[in-house]
Amino acid sequence: MMKKAAIVTGANRGLGFETCRQLAKRDIQVILTSRDEAKGKAAVEKLQAEGLNVVAHPLDVTNAExxxxxxxxxxxxxxxxxxxxxxxxxxxxxxxxxEGSIFNAKVSTICETMETNLHGPLLLCQALIPLMKHHYGRVVNVSSGAGQLSDMKTGFPAYRMSKTALNALTRVFANELQGTNILVNSVCPGWVRTDMGGSNATRSVEQGVETIVWLATLPDDGPTGGFFRDRQPIPW
Incomplete structure (x- = not known):
């Protein structure tokens, strides 16, 4: 039987890198993608040195080509x-x-953020879900509690709106794929010590990816169209 194949985007560091490691440890063929080709290759060399089956491929999620x-x-x-x-x-x-006030938010910042955080996942789902064959597929959209409408606060307006929109994308794809065994879910990894999260964050990278990897390897009767933190559903 062929190994399962997985793609992780933005994976040369942080949550993406650790997700690649954990999936490869489960005997899954992992394609580590990153915008910077050299950084992606360096990341893959680290994982290959651990004996893991990972290959690199460049990817700019904002570029359809x-x-x-x-x-x-x-x-x-x-x-x-x-x-x-x-x-x-x-x-x-x-x-x-x-500067974090919605009154000072720049449309250019919102557009740039949406292009990566929403349009990228949309284009990737459109291009890659059709390659999910044999009545099997798992899609994990890495979202954030900052995008929860039920707990919406001020600050980081572009980021918040982009993650709310990503959650909507999750629901739309999950609904359209009902009955296909292609399960689509959102995850909030929590506040994680990465380059983006900063050194004061409360969670290790290993803790941050635990639910990502769980959703990426769900059994056939697993949930779809959900939003999860610590393997538990959370409000939208």
């Missing part, structure tokens, strides 16, 4: 895809209180 090159690579090398982890994301909001 780059996404199509990735899809063609998967078709040629593996013939199918089983797992897609949409991890690549950016946070471009200014950090100061006054």
């Amino acid at each position: 780059s996404i199509e090159h990735l899809a063609q690579f998967i078709r040629n090398q593996f013939g199918r895809l089983d797992i897609l982890v949409n991890n690549a994301g950016i946070a471009r909001d200014p950090l100061g209180d006054s």
